Amino acid sequence: MTAFGALAASSLDLLAYAPPGWGATLLAGLRNSVLIAFGAFGLGLAIGIGGAFGKLYGGPITRDLLAVYTTIVRAVPELVLILFLYYAVTGAVNEALLLWGYERIQISGVAAGIAVLGVVQGAYATEVLRGAILAVPVGQIEAARAMGMPPVLLAWRIVFPLMLANAIPGLANLWLVATKDTALLGVVGFAELTKATQQAASTTKAFFTFLTAAGLLYLALSLLSTVVFHRIEAWARKGQKRTGG
Amino acid sequence: MRDWLQPHRVVLIGLAVALVLACAWFLRWDWLAEPKYQLLIVQGIWRTLWILVVTMVIGMLLAVPLGLAQAAGPWYLAAPARAFCSVIRGTPLLLQLWLLYYGLGSLFPSIPGLRGSVLWPYLRQAWPYAVVALSLSVAGYEGEVMRGAFKGVPHGQLEAAKAMGMPRFAMFRRIWLPQALHRVLPTLGGETVLQLKATPLVSTITIMDTYAVAGRIRQDTFIVYEPLLMLAVVYMAITGLIVLMFRWFESRFPSKSA
Amino acid sequence: MKKIALAAALALSFGSAALAQQVKVGIAAEPYPPFAAPDASGAYTGWEVDIIGAVCKAAALDCAITPVAWDGIIPALTSGQIDMIMASMSITDERLKTIDFSDKYYNTPTVIVGAKGVQMDATPESLAGKIIGVQVSTIHEAYVQKYFAAGAAEVKTYQTQDEANQDLAAGRIDATQADSVAEQAFLDSEAGKACCEIKGTVADDPEILGKGVGAGLRKGEDELKGKINAAIKQIREDGTYDAITAKYFAMSIYGN
Numbered sequence: 001m002t003a004f005g006a007l008a009a010s011s012l013d014l015l016a017y018a019p020p021g022w023g024a025t026l027l028a029g030l031r032n033s034v035l036i037a038f039g040a041f042g043l044g045l046a047i048g049i050g051g052a053f054g055k056l057y058g059g060p061i062t063r064d065l066l067a068v069y070t071t072i073v074r075a076v077p078e079l080v081l082i083l084f085l086y087y088a089v090t091g092a093v094n095e096a097l098l099l100w101g102y103e104r105i106q107i108s109g110v111a112a113g114i115a116v117l118g119v120v121q122g123a124y125a126t127e128v129l130r131g132a133i134l135a136v137p138v139g140q141i142e143a144a145r146a147m148g149m150p151p152v153l154l155a156w157r158i159v160f161p162l163m164l165a166n167a168i169p170g171l172a173n174l175w176l177v178a179t180k181d182t183a184l185l186g187v188v189g190f191a192e193l194t195k196a197t198q199q200a201a202s203t204t205k206a207f208f209t210f211l212t213a214a215g216l217l218y219l220a221l222s223l224l225s226t227v228v229f230h231r232i233e234a235w236a237r238k239g240q241k242r243t244g245g
Numbered sequence: 246m247r248d249w250l251q252p253h254r255v256v257l258i259g260l261a262v263a264l265v266l267a268c269a270w271f272l273r274w275d276w277l278a279e280p281k282y283q284l285l286i287v288q289g290i291w292r293t294l295w296i297l298v299v300t301m302v303i304g305m306l307l308a309v310p311l312g313l314a315q316a317a318g319p320w321y322l323a324a325p326a327r328a329f330c331s332v333i334r335g336t337p338l339l340l341q342l343w344l345l346y347y348g349l350g351s352l353f354p355s356i357p358g359l360r361g362s363v364l365w366p367y368l369r370q371a372w373p374y375a376v377v378a379l380s381l382s383v384a385g386y387e388g389e390v391m392r393g394a395f396k397g398v399p400h401g402q403l404e405a406a407k408a409m410g411m412p413r414f415a416m417f418r419r420i421w422l423p424q425a426l427h428r429v430l431p432t433l434g435g436e437t438v439l440q441l442k443a444t445p446l447v448s449t450i451t452i453m454d455t456y457a458v459a460g461r462i463r464q465d466t467f468i469v470y471e472p473l474l475m476l477a478v479v480y481m482a483i484t485g486l487i488v489l490m491f492r493w494f495e496s497r498f499p500s501k502s503a
Numbered sequence: 504m505k506k507i508a509l510a511a512a513l514a515l516s517f518g519s520a521a522l523a524q525q526v527k528v529g530i531a532a533e534p535y536p537p538f539a540a541p542d543a544s545g546a547y548t549g550w551e552v553d554i555i556g557a558v559c560k561a562a563a564l565d566c567a568i569t570p571v572a573w574d575g576i577i578p579a580l581t582s583g584q585i586d587m588i589m590a591s592m593s594i595t596d597e598r599l600k601t602i603d604f605s606d607k608y609y610n611t612p613t614v615i616v617g618a619k620g621v622q623m624d625a626t627p628e629s630l631a632g633k634i635i636g637v638q639v640s641t642i643h644e645a646y647v648q649k650y651f652a653a654g655a656a657e658v659k660t661y662q663t664q665d666e667a668n669q670d671l672a673a674g675r676i677d678a679t680q681a682d683s684v685a686e687q688a689f690l691d692s693e694a695g696k697a698c699c700e701i702k703g704t705v706a707d708d709p710e711i712l713g714k715g716v717g718a719g720l721r722k723g724e725d726e727l728k729g730k731i732n733a734a735i736k737q738i739r740e741d742g743t744y745d746a747i748t749a750k751y752f753a754m755s756i757y758g759n
Binding site for chain 3: 021022024025028083087090091094098187188189191195198199200202203205207
C-alpha cells in the first residue's frame, strides 16, 4: 500500500504547476493543441464550404478534382499526409522564394500544423457539408423559389440554417478528430500536448503518470467539446420540426 | 463506361497518367530494386494487414455487447459501457498505445517474479500491446455505432417476436442482431478504412509495419519523398481493396426496406 | 493578384532580411541528457546547448535554438527550415553525401549496455540470440544492422534512446547500443543503477560510427562552415570548451 502511496505522492509532485513540476509544460502543450485544432478546424471548414459548393454546383472538372482531393485525403493515413505536406509545402514555399531571389522563411510550427491539419480536415468537412446541404428538404427550396426569392437570400435564409442543424453532429465529430490528430503532429516534432508528455516522461521516467495525466486532459477537452456542441445543436434546431424517434 | 470517356475526364486521366509517368521517370526509385528492402516492404504490408484484420474482428466481437448494453441494458451495464466508449473516443489512440506499452512497461521492474511467469514472453513483445490497444479502440468506436444500429431496428419487430412467445436469446440471435448488422454494413466499410489509417501508430512501439519500413528506407538512403509516395500508394491500394470487399458484401445481402 | 503576391513576398523578404544574420540551430526535440534536454519550463539545457552558445558567441552569430524531431532533422536542414544541426550528429560518409559537416567538437566511444548479472560483451558472438534495441535514424542503428542483426533474435527501433532504456529496464530488450556519455546519464539514474551496466565498447568502424560529432550544414555553405570551424578552434584554445566540459563531465570528451 505504501508503494502506491509513494507513487501517488511523487506523481502529484511531478505534475505540480511550478518547475520542477511539469504541470505548466503540459498545460502549455494543451494550449498549443487547442490552438492548432482551432485553426485547423476553421481552415478545414473554409475549405469544406468551398468544396461542398464546388461538388454540388460546380462544373464537371471542378467536381472531379474535388473528388480526387477528398478520396486521396480520406484514403491515406494522417501520419503520412502530415509528413508529406509538412516537407512538401515548406520545401515548395522556400524553393519558390529562392527562385524569386528572396531569403528562406521559417514557417512556425503552429502555422505549419494548422495548414497541414486544415487540408486534411477540409476533405472530411467537404463531405459533411455536402451531405448536410443535400439533406435540406427540397420542398422548402422550391417554395422559396416559387415565391421569387433571389438565390443569395435563399441561401442565407433557407439553406444555411437548415444545413447547419444537419451538419453540426458531423462537424462536432470533426472537431474531436482535430483535437486528437494534434497528437500525430507531436510525432513529427511539433510542440503540443503529446510531445510535451513524451518529453516529460522521457526526462523523469514517470511514463505512467504523465501519460495518464495527458489522457485526462484530452478527455476533459473532449467532454467539454461534446457539451458545447450539444448546446450549439439545440440552438441550431430551434423551431424545426422534431423528427420522429 | 461512357462516364469515363467524357472529354474532360479523358483529359484529366491523361494528365494523371502523365504525372505518374513523370514521377516514375524523374524521382529516385532505385531503392525498390534492393532485395532486402523488398523483403522488408512485404513483411511490413503483411504486418499492417494482419493487425488490421485481427483487431477489427476482436473489436467487433467486443462492440456487439457494448452496443447492446447501451441500447437495452440495465443501468449498471449501460453506464460502464458508455463510460468506456467515452474514454476511448475522447483520448488519442497514440496515447492509449503508449500508456499500454510504456506506461505498463515502467511498472515492470517493481513487480517481482514477473520474468519467470508464463506471461513474460508475451509481455516482452510489442504486438500484444498493439492488438489490445487497437482492439479496444475498435470496440470503443464501433460500440457507439452498434448502439445506434440496435436502437434503429424497428421496435415493432421485437414486439411481434415477443408476442409470438419467442425466447429472448432466439429473438436476439434471429431478429435483432442480424438486422442491426445489416444496418451497420455500409458504415463498417468506412470504419475499417479508418482503422487502417490508425495502424501506422504501432510503429512508435517498435512494430515494423509499412510506415516503419518506409521510415527505415528514408533514413538509410536519405531520400525524403519517394518512400512516402510509395507509402501513400500502398495505403490507397489497401483502402480500395477494403471498399471493393465491402461493396461485394453488400451486394450479397441486398437491403430490403422494412 | 500578382501585385498582392509580389508585395507580400517583398514584405516577407524585408522581414527576413532583417533577420538574415539569425542562424537557426537545430537540436533534437527528444531529450538527450546530458547533452540537451528540456526542463520543466521548456528551456533546453545541457553540455551541447552551452557549446552552441559559446560557438555562436565566438563566431558573432545570432543563433536561435530550434528543436526539431530527430528523424526529420536532416530534411529540415536541406529544406531550409534550420540552418545548422548541432544535435550530437556523427560525421559519417553516408551523411556527407547529403549534407556537409564542420570539424568535430566531440568524440566519445560507443558502448553496449545490458542487464546486470548477465554475461555479455560487445561482440557479435556474445549478442547472438539477444534482443537489441536502438534509437531510429542513428549510427547505432546502422552499426547494429550491419554487425549484430544477423545473429540477434530481434532488433527493435525506438523514437528516443530514453524509450530504449525504458524497455531495457523493463526487460523487454536484452541490450542497447548508444553513446557512452549519454548512457552514463541513464546508468546514474535510479532505474539505471538498479537494472543495468555497461558491457563493453564496440569495435570501431569509422565508416558507420563516424569520425566524431560535428555541426551539420547545407552543402555549399562554406562561409558559415569557416566561421563555425574558427569558432570551435577558438573556444578550444581559449579554455571555454574545457570550462563547459568541466561542468558536466569528469574528463575531456574531445576524443582523438
